[in-house]
Amino acid sequence: xxxxxxxxxxxxxxxxxxxxxxxxxxxxxxxxxxxxxxxxxxxxxxxxxxxxxxxxxxxxxxxxxxxxxxxxxxxxxxxxxxxxxxxxxxxxxxxxxxxxxxxxxxxxxxxxxxxxxxxxxxxxxxxxxxxxxxxxxxxxxxxxxxxxxxxxxxxxxxxxxxxxxxxxxxxxxxxxxxxxxxxxxxxxxxxxxxxxxxxxxxxxxxxxxxxxxxxxxxxxxxxxxxxxxxxxxxxxxxxxxxxxxxxxxxxxxxxxxxxxxxxxxxxxxxxxxxxxxxxxxxxxxxxxxxxxxxxxxxxxxxxxxxxxxxxxxxxxxxxxxxxxxxxxxxxxxxxxxxxxxxxxxxxxxxxxxxxxxxxxxxxxxxxxxxxxxxxxxxxxxx
Amino acid sequence: xxxxxxxxxxxxxxxxxxxxxxxxxxxxxxxxxxxxxxxxxxxxxxxxxxxxxxxxxxxxxxxxxxxxxxxxxxxxxxxxxxxxxxxxxxxxxxxxxxxxxxxxxxxxxxxxxxxxxxxxxxxxxxxxxxxxxxxxxxxxxxxxxxxxxxxxxxxxxxxxxxxxxxxxxxxxxxxxxxxxxxxxxxxxxxxxxxxxxxxxxxxxxxxxxxxxxxxxxxxxxxxxxxxxxxxxxxxxxxxxxxxxxxxxxxxxxxxxxxxxxxxxxxxxxxxxxxxxxxxxxxxxxxxxxxxxxxxxxxxxxxxxxxxxxxxxxxxxxxxxxxxxxxxxxxxxxxxxxxxxxxxxxxxxxxxxxxxxxxxxxxxxxx
Numbered sequence: 001x002x003x004x005x006x007x008x009x010x011x012x013x014x015x016x017x018x019x020x021x022x023x024x025x026x027x028x029x030x031x032x033x034x035x036x037x038x039x040x041x042x043x044x045x046x047x048x049x050x051x052x053x054x055x056x057x058x059x060x061x062x063x064x065x066x067x068x069x070x071x072x073x074x075x076x077x078x079x080x081x082x083x084x085x086x087x088x089x090x091x092x093x094x095x096x097x098x099x100x101x102x103x104x105x106x107x108x109x110x111x112x113x114x115x116x117x118x119x120x121x122x123x124x125x126x127x128x129x130x131x132x133x134x135x136x137x138x139x140x141x142x143x144x145x146x147x148x149x150x151x152x153x154x155x156x157x158x159x160x161x162x163x164x165x166x167x168x169x170x171x172x173x174x175x176x177x178x179x180x181x182x183x184x185x186x187x188x189x190x191x192x193x194x195x196x197x198x199x200x201x202x203x204x205x206x207x208x209x210x211x212x213x214x215x216x217x218x219x220x221x222x223x224x225x226x227x228x229x230x231x232x233x234x235x236x237x238x239x240x241x242x243x244x245x246x247x248x249x250x251x252x253x254x255x256x257x258x259x260x261x262x263x264x265x266x267x268x269x270x271x272x273x274x275x276x277x278x279x280x281x282x283x284x285x286x287x288x289x290x291x292x293x294x295x296x297x298x299x300x301x302x303x304x305x306x307x308x309x310x311x312x313x314x315x316x317x318x319x320x321x322x323x324x325x326x327x328x329x330x331x332x333x334x335x336x337x338x339x340x341x342x343x344x345x346x347x348x349x350x351x352x353x354x355x356x357x358x359x360x361x362x363x364x365x366x367x368x369x370x371x372x373x374x375x376x377x378x379x380x381x382x
Numbered sequence: 383x384x385x386x387x388x389x390x391x392x393x394x395x396x397x398x399x400x401x402x403x404x405x406x407x408x409x410x411x412x413x414x415x416x417x418x419x420x421x422x423x424x425x426x427x428x429x430x431x432x433x434x435x436x437x438x439x440x441x442x443x444x445x446x447x448x449x450x451x452x453x454x455x456x457x458x459x460x461x462x463x464x465x466x467x468x469x470x471x472x473x474x475x476x477x478x479x480x481x482x483x484x485x486x487x488x489x490x491x492x493x494x495x496x497x498x499x500x501x502x503x504x505x506x507x508x509x510x511x512x513x514x515x516x517x518x519x520x521x522x523x524x525x526x527x528x529x530x531x532x533x534x535x536x537x538x539x540x541x542x543x544x545x546x547x548x549x550x551x552x553x554x555x556x557x558x559x560x561x562x563x564x565x566x567x568x569x570x571x572x573x574x575x576x577x578x579x580x581x582x583x584x585x586x587x588x589x590x591x592x593x594x595x596x597x598x599x600x601x602x603x604x605x606x607x608x609x610x611x612x613x614x615x616x617x618x619x620x621x622x623x624x625x626x627x628x629x630x631x632x633x634x635x636x637x638x639x640x641x642x643x644x645x646x647x648x649x650x651x652x653x654x655x656x657x658x659x660x661x662x663x664x665x666x667x668x669x670x671x672x673x674x675x676x677x678x679x680x681x682x683x684x685x686x687x688x689x690x691x692x693x694x695x696x697x698x699x700x701x702x703x704x705x706x707x708x709x710x711x712x713x714x715x716x717x718x719x720x721x722x723x724x725x726x727x728x729x730x731x732x733x734x735x736x737x738x739x740x741x742x743x744x745x746x747x748x
Contacts, residue, residue, distance in 0.1 A: 078644075081644070086637060101645040
């Protein structure tokens with residue numbers, strides 16, 4: 001549906017897009033992620049024809065945008081803008097009617113009818129139709145703007161930070177509607193700065209940084225791609241959203257300097273949390289044995305933490321267990337987050353100072369517990 | 383009620399108000415004439431153009447004899463009520479030309495003002511925002527102050543000065559085919575400052591014609607003629623027709639240029655048309671009547687409060703209200719013992735009203 005080939009845009013000396021190529025197909029929701037100033041909005045503005053690129057081509061359904069009139073482009077791509085401030089007392093219905101502009105002649109004043117009704121219904125804004133736009137809340141206004149884009153009845157939809165200023169319930173509501181439209185065969189591309197929301201709703205993510213596509217693919221892959229950390233210039237850790245099962249990303253931030261080695265035994269979210277928190281506190285952290293593909297393993301890989309992994313649901317190989325024993329032996333404190341996989345290491349743990357974390361929901365600071373143990377050696381504890 | 387019905391109803395109502403204002407204004411003057419006599423004489427004056435021929439009229443420009451083609455329009459007068467000759471002459475030859483010209487000028491300025499406020503998305507925009515009035519003033523004051531320097535009529539000089547200025551401001555603000563509205567606004571302000579320096583200089587040099595120049599700059603409708611109406615009325619109606627056709631585009635432009643482009647509006651082209659046509663009618667109005675302020679600023683505001691921001695209804699109602707407003711204020715201007723320039727009256731009435739709206743916070747948003 002939408003295809004960009006080597007699209008470059010510069011404003012003066014500043015190159016905002018540098019030979020970007022990408023594609024959005026019908027029935028696909030592509031999320032555009034990347035730090036501020038990465039060129040996300042600029043990329044969207046080339047797709048809806050507002051901005052003419054310096055070089056490269058954009059095609060819509062096989063036709064180059066440069067060969068299409070502004071009107072023809074607007075019959076293929078509808079835009080939900082980022083800045084939702086509208087200082088005029090137009091009614092919501094009138095605003096949605098304006099979405100019909102590319103389909104109507106200049107002198108056609110007849111009420112546009114069906115497309116507007118359908119758009120209002122689909123976005124659940126029918127009850128707002130007579131309200132003036134400047135009196136709507138941010139969430140309502142954003143839905144009305146989405147309705148305007150739907151009234152355009154285009155095969156492709158461009159959304160620039162559609163959820164930026166919304167409460168979480170409206171964020172989800174907004175993206176649910178887009179998701180449904182995509183299921184009905186529309187193509188959608190949205191700049192979304194909330195990585196978790198992007199991962200939850202998009203089929204594919206496009207990581208943009210410095211005007212270039214750094215990574216592209218399914219959300220789980222893009223979010224765990226090392227380029228993500230470069231792009232945002234911070235350490236990140238990926239976990240799984242316990243409710244939706246989609247990837248969530250946390251910026252880990254800068255690391256402190258602390259004396260002491262800590263080994264984490266356990267798996268899953270609780271172990272991942274322990275690894276992340278202790279790493280940030282500055283301890284020399286190791287973890288294992290954890291099942292391959294476990295969140296704790298992913299987190300450890302992200303943070304360059306030594307990690308012993310073994311295939312899931314099998315007895316770990318002796319060599320792996322031995323390396324984990326060595327880690328435990330070197331550690332000043334061992335943190336146990338659950339009982340799983342501990343059997344083989346029981347003897348090694350027996351000699352060490354142990355902190356046991358009850359569950360992933362434990363609110364106590366793991367770091368504080370470890371520090372307390374370090375200050376008071378095991379012998380004094382008994 | 384659909385937008386078409388609303389537009390028709392409001393326009394019909396305001397047209398009736400305009401007719402009442404015209405008749406009422408024509409009864410006012412040094413000679414007392416009854417309302418019915420005035421109404422009949424006014425109807426007698428209604429002419430419908432039925433024929434057009436082009437004649438080559440001999441003209442002398444800068445000492446050279448030229449034959450300039452001049453359109454000659456024949457009119458049919460459908461009404462012929464019996465009215466006393468003196469009353470008919472006073473109404474038809476003295477009062478009506480001025481009243482009708484006031485209506486045309488008010489119509490043109492309010493229409494242009496509505497378009498400019500929408501175009502600039504700025505409540506302080508008026509028809510002269512890009513220097514049209516200053517340019518006209520330079521042309522007019524130069525003609526008055528330095529009669530030898532400008533070899534053609536004052537109104538032509540003002541009209542040409544107005545359009546040259548608007549075009550210059552447009553060129554200054556345009557880069558690479560784009561004319562950002564903010565740049566246009568600033569370029570307009572700067573050029574206006576430059577031109578007012580020039581006007582001040584010309585006024586110093588004006589000597590005995592200073593009073594005439596000042597009168598022109600305050601806007602005056604004395605000595606109005608049917609010939610002026612014949613030129614400005616068709617121009618105003620034609621220009622209004624073009625602007626009215628763009629009413630929906632203007633609505634979409636209010637959302638911002640970025641949005642408008644995404645909705646399929648050819649933004650730069652539409653801006654050029656709106657700016658060009660508004661400048662032409664403003665220039666024509668200012669050329670015949672001098673600088674009349676506030677009509678193009680407060681009338682669109684007032685009507686926006688009443689009918690809302692939809693230009694399909696706002697544009698015709700503003701234009702008609704502007705016509706009525708200027709007929710009323712010009713009546714005030716000429717009714718007193720001393721005839722005042724109408725610009726003084728529009729400003730004296732308009733500015734306090736605008737301040738009142740400002741205090742009520744009605745004009746903060748367009």
